[in-house]
Amino acid sequence: MTGQTGTPMERSIYEFPELFRRVHMERPGDIQREVKFLVQVWSRYLKRPVRRLLDIGAGDSPHGQIFARQGLAVVGIDRSPTMIAAGRAQAAKNPRLKFYRRRIERFTLPEPPFDAAIFMSETFPIITRNADLLTHLAAVARALRSGGLYCIDIDRHAGVELITQRRQWRERKVRVGAIRIDVREFYRPIAWDEGLHSIYELECRIHFADRVVTTRDIIPVRYTTPTLMDLAARASGCFEMIACCADNRFDRPLARCRGRWLAVLRRK
Numbered sequence: 001m002t003g004q005t006g007t008p009m010e011r012s013i014y015e016f017p018e019l020f021r022r023v024h025m026e027r028p029g030d031i032q033r034e035v036k037f038l039v040q041v042w043s044r045y046l047k048r049p050v051r052r053l054l055d056i057g058a059g060d061s062p063h064g065q066i067f068a069r070q071g072l073a074v075v076g077i078d079r080s081p082t083m084i085a086a087g088r089a090q091a092a093k094n095p096r097l098k099f100y101r102r103r104i105e106r107f108t109l110p111e112p113p114f115d116a117a118i119f120m121s122e123t124f125p126i127i128t129r130n131a132d133l134l135t136h137l138a139a140v141a142r143a144l145r146s147g148g149l150y151c152i153d154i155d156r157h158a159g160v161e162l163i164t165q166r167r168q169w170r171e172r173k174v175r176v177g178a179i180r181i182d183v184r185e186f187y188r189p190i191a192w193d194e195g196l197h198s199i200y201e202l203e204c205r206i207h208f209a210d211r212v213v214t215t216r217d218i219i220p221v222r223y224t225t226p227t228l229m230d231l232a233a234r235a236s237g238c239f240e241m242i243a244c245c246a247d248n249r250f251d252r253p254l255a256r257c258r259g260r261w262l263a264v265l266r267r268k
């Protein structure tokens with residue numbers, strides 16, 4: 001996820017593509033496990049091979065990098081030039097992975113239709129306005145073939161609580177090679193009638209060898225449950241939600257979801 005920074009002078013952790021993954025507590029093998037599960041979802045619900053894939057909010061497209069190496073044609077869209085540059089550098093020798101700088105809320109692409117789209121790493125809930133949600137779904141639908149699948153990875157958002165005062169949630173230290181990062185996470189207040197579930201503030205003090213950089217990202221999070229996703233799909237008029245999978249498995253009931261769930265939408 002990512003939102004705005006605290007002040008115009010403050011930097012964002014997303015300017016440091018090699019660090020943000022560790023700050024977000026990604027574990028080794030997570031991306032590979034997600035890629036494997038996406039392939040299972042496609043073979044269960046699509047019944048035709050995925051040859052062209054659209055990665056939304058791709059960042060440097062860790063999933064796309066793997067799929068492109070497996071022979072899929074992948075296009076990643078993201079608004080961050082730094083993330084896109086990192087993705088292009090990694091894919092330097094692979095012309096099957098392309099990037100476009102686009103906003104997820106509303107976009108078009110000069111590309112033939114895609115068989116499937118993905119939106120990973122719990123970023124979907126940053127779309128907080130209804131209007132943006134609908135233009136986003138319309139843009140993805142335009143990019144997909146009829147019957148194409150849109151898989152969206154979403155945090156379980158358990159224990160939702162209305163926050164009326166800024167307060168610290170967690171504090172931890174992360175190491176990336178020789179670099180130490182002091183991470184503090186805060187909840188920020190929201191009004192009762194906000195279309196949000198929380199506002200998450202991520203502060204990182206990055207101790208490089210020669211300097212310390214502080215980043216601050218302020219990330220609005222919409223409460224997205226399976227029923228709300230179903231409603232959004234219906235309201236879009238172009239998708240139906242055909243499955244929800246808990247924790248990258250088909251056999252775990254949603255009620256026992258521990259971490260994240262995957263919404264599977266089908267383009268009408």
Ligand SMILES: C[S@@+](CC[C@H](N)C(=O)[O-])C[C@H]1O[C@@H](n2cnc3c(N)ncnc32)[C@H](O)[C@@H]1O
Pocket residue numbers: 001002003014056057058059060061062063077078079080083102103104105119120121123126
């Ligand atoms: C948590 S990262 C996930 C990147 C990648 N999908 C992954 O799994 O590592 C979220 C990405 O969403 C992008 N992003 C956030 N808001 C966006 C927006 N409104 N339009 C386009 N990209 C956006 C950020 O630049 C960032 O690269």
